[in-house]
Amino acid sequence: MPATDDPPLIFWGRCRSGRRWFWTANEYDGADAHGWADTPDAASRQANAAALRLAAGRYANISVLHGVATQKLRQLNAAKQAAKAPKSARTGAVPPPDPIGYLYAVEPGRYRLDDETWIPAKVVQFPIAKKTPKRIYYLRPRFLYMPGPDWEPGYIDRQALERHGSVYVPHWLSLFAEPPEIPKRAPAPDLKELKTAMAAAHPDRGGSSEAFIAARDRYLRAKARAA
Structure with a gap:
């Protein structure tokens, strides 16, 4: 019997973190993994292996998107700085x-x-x-x-x-500076159009990591609401 659900989207990437390399792998709205390695090749191998573990034997769309590593590292660093801040600031x-x-x-x-x-x-x-x-x-x-x-x-x-x-x-x-006018509610987005826009924003097709991440979030949010 053919599967009715779309395969999960899993992304992995790496980025420099000081003298080491940070890597992460994540499934949208699901589990994620991250860590550090001494070389970019080692970081890529560990990230790819983590992505396969997240797939857990399922057919999945696994893509390399180094922007997710940069984004995750910023989140971790922000959390670390917040933990160091005085209690009053936290x-x-x-x-x-x-x-x-x-x-x-x-x-x-x-x-x-x-x-x-x-x-x-x-x-x-x-x-x-x-x-x-x-x-x-x-x-x-x-x-x-x-x-x-x-x-x-x-x-x-x-x-x-x-x-x-x-x-x-x-x-x-x-x-x-002044109270803005609230825009009228737009009609529900077309999932097919959003999916096409997500594919067009992929770095392999001339887009950027930031544009693809934003397009992916729009598509998956609309898909969740439709479900």
Whole structure:
């Protein structure tokens, strides 16, 4: 009987980490493995072997994508730095009682995980703690959808904000000087189109690691919602 599910997507990659080489292998929304090796060849062998272990005898799409190693290493280093920080910094800052202003962002609409209820997008605001001629310092929630007491400091380029009205914070959100208009909800994406876009973004077809990772995430999120 032919399988009805798509084969799992497993990626492995390596990147330099000081004098050694870091490697990782991961299955989307599944298990992952990582480690270090003394040479790039050794890192590749260990990463490939880990990918085969993650496949566990299943037919799987295993691809080499070194960007996943860079991404994983950054996450590990960030966690290590957070563990070294003072307890007060790890638990998050408290929003100032009298902020000198606010920055604004659009919290994207999303499906609630427990019952798949659609939660519409909304405008959220983050207090400004300080302004200098070059920067605007503000507080934002450590977790986007959990704006409770766990906040962390951030800053943006003041001149860019005043010039364009908004500034994009990498891997987070666009911040606006004024409350933005919430875009209308787009129709459900076509899985076939997303899969084609993911394939076109692969480095082997002229794309980049970053573009492929973003396209893969869009496809798999849409697939999970459709399921």
